[in-house]
Every structure is written in structure tokens, then in C-alpha cells.
Amino acid sequence: MAMNTTKGASSSSTNPKVLVMGEFGLLEPQLAPMLKAANSYNWTVSAIHNHMVLEKPKLIFVHWSAQGNLNTITTQIKNALIAVGKQPGTTSGNTIAERASNATTTSGSTSNSTSGNVTAFVKPPHLR
Secondary structure, eight states: OOOOOOOOOOOSOSSOEEEEEEEEEEEGGGHHHHHHHHHHTTOEEEEEEOSOSSOSSOEEEEEEEEEEEHHHHHHHHHHHHHHHHTSTTOOSSSOHHHHHHHOOOOTTSOEEETTEEEOOEEOOGGGO
């Protein structure tokens, strides 16, 4: 699962308002659970596409964004990855769900884990 996000100015707040933009690389059976999670969290899905023709396994990329509380969005990302990792066709052992359960994100810094890279754009004070 690939995830890319954008990071901007940091804030001294312990739970700032953020704009997060991401891209998940999913196997075909994982698409519906990810879209269900994105919808339930009120994320904006801006694109769903693939890169190759006749690839096996078929990968589908979902671009999304979310605005709100950093800790809330971080928890939503973690829960979405756990839901997607429970789908048939995922590997056993070191699964996406297990890696997401262990992932953490800190405000104003980048958290790298095997499940992805989560960073956040923190709104400047004059935009809050």
C-alpha cells in the first residue's frame, strides 16, 4: 500500500487543524472497503485510476484529501488501512492491518512506517 501526502507549516498546537492529501495503491478487492471508509469519514476522493494495462495483480490508485483535526484524521487513516487489510487476497503475517495498528503520526513531523508515510499540512493561524 503506497501513500503520499503533503506537509506544510507546523504548529505548536497539540491537536491542530490540518489538510491531508494522500494516495493509496490498492489491490482490486481493496477498492470498495477503502471507498466505503473514505465516504464514512467524509474524505474527498479526487481520482481513482490505474497505471498499467493487463497488470497482475491489478493495482488501483485512489487520491483523497481530508480536513480537520490531526489526531482524528490520523485515526481515520489507521482504521481505513485496517479495514482494507482484512480483505481477501491480503497476505498473512505482517499484514497491512497489523502495520497500520503499529503506525503513529506526530504533529509537525513525518512518521515513516512500513504501512506508509503520513504527514500533514497545518493551517496557518490566520486561516483557522
